[in-house]
Amino acid sequence: MESRLERLRALREEARLGGGVERIAQQHRRGKLTARERLALLIDPGSFQELGALARHSMSDFGLAEERYPGDGVVTGFGKIHGRRVAVFAQDFTVLGGSFSEVQAQKITRLQDLALESGIPVIGLNDSGGARIQEGVRSLAAYGEVFLRNVLSSGVIPQISVILGPCAGGAVYSPALTDFVIMARDTGSMFLTGPEVIRAVTGRAVTAWELGGAEAHHRRSGVAHLVAPDERAALEQVKLLLSYLPQNNTEDPPQLAPFDPPDRMEPALDTLVPEDERVAYDMQRVIDLIVDEGSFLAIQPEYAPNAIVGFARLEGYAVGVVANQPAVLAGALDIDSSDKIARFVRICDAYNLPVVTLVDTPGYLPGVEQEHGGVIRHGAKIIYAYAGATVPKIAVVVRKAIGGAYVAMSSKQMRCDLNFAWPTAQIAVMGAEGAARILWRDELRRAEDPAAREQEFIAAYRERFFNPYHAADLGQIDEIIEPHETRPRLIRALEILRTKVQANPPRKHGLIPL
Ligand code: HXC
Numbered sequence: 335m336e337s338r339l340e341r342l343r344a345l346r347e348e349a350r351l352g353g354g355v356e357r358i359a360q361q362h363r364r365g366k367l368t369a370r371e372r373l374a375l376l377i378d379p380g381s382f383q384e385l386g387a388l389a390r391h392s393m394s395d396f397g398l399a400e401e402r403y404p405g406d407g408v409v410t411g412f413g414k415i416h417g418r419r420v421a422v423f424a425q426d427f428t429v430l431g432g433s434f435s436e437v438q439a440q441k442i443t444r445l446q447d448l449a450l451e452s453g454i455p456v457i458g459l460n461d462s463g464g465a466r467i468q469e470g471v472r473s474l475a476a477y478g479e480v481f482l483r484n485v486l487s488s489g490v491i492p493q494i495s496v497i498l499g500p501c502a503g504g505a506v507y508s509p510a511l512t513d514f515v516i517m518a519r520d521t522g523s524m525f526l527t528g529p530e531v532i533r534a535v536t537g538r539a540v541t542a543w544e545l546g547g548a549e550a551h552h553r554r555s556g557v558a559h560l561v562a563p564d565e566r567a568a569l570e571q572v573k574l575l576l577s578y579l580p581q582n583n584t585e586d587p588p589q590l591a592p593f594d595p596p597d598r599m600e601p602a603l604d605t606l607v608p609e610d611e612r613v614a615y616d617m618q619r620v621i622d623l624i625v626d627e628g629s630f631l632a633i634q635p636e637y638a639p640n641a642i643v644g645f646a647r648l649e650g651y652a653v654g655v656v657a658n659q660p661a662v663l664a665g666a667l668d669i670d671s672s673d674k675i676a677r678f679v680r681i682c683d684a685y686n687l688p689v690v691t692l693v694d695t696p697g698y699l700p701g702v703e704q705e706h707g708g709v710i711r712h713g714a715k716i717i718y719a720y721a722g723a724t725v726p727k728i729a730v731v732v733r734k735a736i737g738g739a740y741v742a743m744s745s746k747q748m749r750c751d752l753n754f755a756w757p758t759a760q761i762a763v764m765g766a767e768g769a770a771r772i773l774w775r776d777e778l779r780r781a782e783d784p785a786a787r788e789q790e791f792i793a794a795y796r797e798r799f800f801n802p803y804h805a806a807d808l809g810q811i812d813e814i815i816e817p818h819e820t821r822p823r824l825i826r827a828l829e830i831l832r833t834k835v836q837a838n839p840p841r842k843h844g845l846i847p848l
Contacts, residue, residue: 349387349404353428361428366499366521367565369409369424372459376422376569377413384411386441403429406437407462410445412454415573418581418588421449424459427499432462434505435469439476446483453582455492457572460509460522461499477504484511489684492579494572497522497558498565501546510557513681514575514633517558518568519548524557556637556670574631578645578652579685586686592650594626596825603817607733607758611800614661617642620692620732621655624648624821630655633678638670643678645687649825654682657692658743660733666699667739669712676715676846683723688828691744694733696765713742714847720748722838726831728824731755731802731811737764746810751834752827754820755802755811762799766792769799 350370351358361368367375373382391406407429412421423442425432442458449456465473487493488511495509497517501524509515509524517524525546533539544550551558560575562568580587600623608615621630625646632644640663646655656675658665667675682689698704698713720727720742728751729744740761744750755761763769770791771778781787805811815823838844 345388345404352405352407352409352426353403353430357428364499364521366427366461368428369426369459369461372498372565372569373409373411373413373422373424375566376415376457376459376572377420378415378417381414382411383413384409385444386410389437389441391435391437405429406435406441407432407466408438408441410441412445412448415576418576419452419454420457420576421445421454422457422459425462425499427461427463430463430466430468432499433466434462434464434473434477435466436472436476438466439473439479443479443483446480446487449491450483450487453491453584455494455576455579455581456487456512457494457496458508458512459496459498460501460505462502462505463500464503464505474504477507480508481511484508488513489583489680491582492576492685494575496568496572497524498568499523502526502528506557514559515551515557516560516562516568516571516575517548517551518563518565519561520564522568523547524551552634553636556634556674559633561636575645578631578647578687583684583686587652589652590647590650592626594629594649596649597822599818600624600821601818603820606817607756611733611760614664616661617657617659617665617692617694617732621646621657624824625653625655626650634674638668638674640665640668641671641675643674646690648690648821648828651828652687653828654678654687654689655692656689656744658695658739660694663699665695665734666697667695667713667716667742668699668704669707669709672709672712672714672716676719679716679719679723683719683725686725688726688728688831689720689723689744690824691727691729691750693729693731693735693740693743695736695739695743696734697737697739711847713738716742717748718844718846720744720750722844723749724834724836724838726751726828726834728752728827728831729754730815730820730824731759731761731805733758733760735759735761737762749836751831752813753811754813754815754823754827755805756817756820757802757814758817759802759805759811759814760796760800761802761805761811766795766800770795 358368389406391403407426408423410423493512494514495512506524523542523546529540529542548561552561560571562571629647630644640659642657642659727744746753774791778784802811802814
């Protein structure tokens, strides 16, 4: 018996070391932690239950059959984060560069299946050179197995991908299919085709960092939802993000003990929106003053910054916040912000988070590039997402809510439950300049001083329509509230809606304009 136990212990020790002591030192020299070090930082101490530690690769080609790679480049198991169960896999770069193999897929898919059946979030720590080249097509099929489960789990259990090293080739598609991608700025990179292939095919020289570093995916591609300065911070972001999410789509997100008074009035809001409508202000400040202090977690903050989306708490309850940012592009909606908003609303709807929308947008961004880029199709996603969402929805029109953007941004017709407006709101079918030119075209043509006359018309139009009272008359706004009372009004509204039940017509699935 003793010798059997000794053999098990020896195998376990071998598994613990992955690619071996030298490879671990190499990983550290690359400025990266090992898979097990990462798990130790992520998972509550003592809670990790490993599965498949002794799984061995199935390669028979390229003379590797006799070599042992315990764990085969990935550590998988279940553990707890702040006492809540999670399934987690961490790719081990010390074993053949964390490359993705048939056995690695078996381990990950086993975890995905168990997590889906038990309603537990899955977290993947990625650090891999992509498909294991020695395994050829087998590793492609293996990716397919993981992708399938990513899709079947989508909207059922939260899936979070953390990019802590390279994530190359087809490896990018599993993270892309998950709900959130978090990148470590100093070590993470993602690209479908690397710099060498790009140079060979297109002649363009680009570094790996420029191509697929955190900056590229945070600011330009929108692939990364959160970026952390380093690995440790990225793992902390996983914990923070999870605190806003339920375990699965049948549960509510956890409520934290409220610490910020629910009846807190905020006089600063009364003067925050400038009198002159051409003067911008920072919508982030509005959000920060309304939600539980310090509770806002921005998602994709650097991507399409003309829209703000993120999680926050009101009286300890998690909510999704969507807002236009008038400080960027005057808060106009464009292709990228449409995608950003629509995806976020659908995440909230999938995971039972009420959506609070703060509106200040002059409309969809005019422009040939926008039209040819498909702003019609992309902009429609916002409508689709809001109209289809059955979670509680509350909107506050802070300033401009003009034209199609008014309808899209959680209007009553999008089944928004409660629509508030500040007295500064301007709810109108189109901007004053355009409207004046169309309505009074003949008069302007005949006018002695057309420019002066136009200004008079614009002022008259503004006076008549640029307020919230017309919309309130028509019942499209439920209540005009004073800015300082926004927090208590939202909290009371959410309390009313907490037991909301709403259903959509039965169907296989809708056809969101992708
Ligand atoms: C097998 C791999 C590997 C891979 C790396 N290694 N990638 N082994 N298959 N895909 C091995 C290396 O040979 C090396 O082994 C060890 O891992 C560490 O790699 P290094 O190159 O020394 O590390 P580093 O300098 O940090 O560079 C990391 C890297 C680079 C950027 C990831 O290794 C690289 O470019 N790898 C190939 C990436 C790639 O083209 N992947 C696409 C595969 S095709 P030794 O023993 O020498 O130390 C694909 C399609 C899938 O993914 C489609 C699915 C739908």
